[in-house]
Amino acid sequence: DGGITQSPKYLFRKEGQNVTLSCEQNLNHDAMYWYRQDPGQGLRLIYYSQIVNDFQKGDIAEGYSVSREKKESFPLTVTSAQKNPTAFYLCASSLAQKNEQFFGPGTRLTVL
């Protein structure tokens, strides 16, 4: 059963704490992406990775960090430097140089 999994579905953290969101795919896709979704603002790109051990900043990378040590995995860390981290976070993947992106089910992060 191929697809993208994100965990956890809901995440709560206290202000000042770093938190890591998991994203795993078994589609054998080369590229992976992280988006943030806020009401009325659509999807905004945080980071993306075209190949293992390489990644690029998207439009709103400040306060976030990523790693790509394995093709299947692209974890996102929301650091304490992110001023407004409460949001719905979506991971996606695609084949190399193909525009069709497949999305995971998302993680809803709430900062208390």
Add this chain to the structure above:
Amino acid sequence: QQQVKQSPQSLIVQKGGISIINCAYENTAFDYFPWYQQFPGKGPALLIAIRPDVSEKKEGRFTISFNKSAKQFSLHIMDSQPGDSATYFCAASILGDYKLSFGAGTTVTVRA
């Protein structure tokens, strides 16, 4: 800075009616225009996509119309059903580029 402008923000349609969502873009280098459908609490899923070499593409009850000279494209949902109630996002990209630029989304509610 949003490269794709989407309207309306929300719409309500009666069962059996037509839903129309419009998007406009500025970057003439865009040559791939997908539409995504998202149900509450889920990740977006690709619904239909079009390239600018055609003016219309139809898949079932969903049709994309594309006007290259006006730099606009739209999604028509014919014979709208309650199961079509969702948020719809238009997007644009340069074919082969990794980044998609998303519109802000339209929440469609189909009343039975």
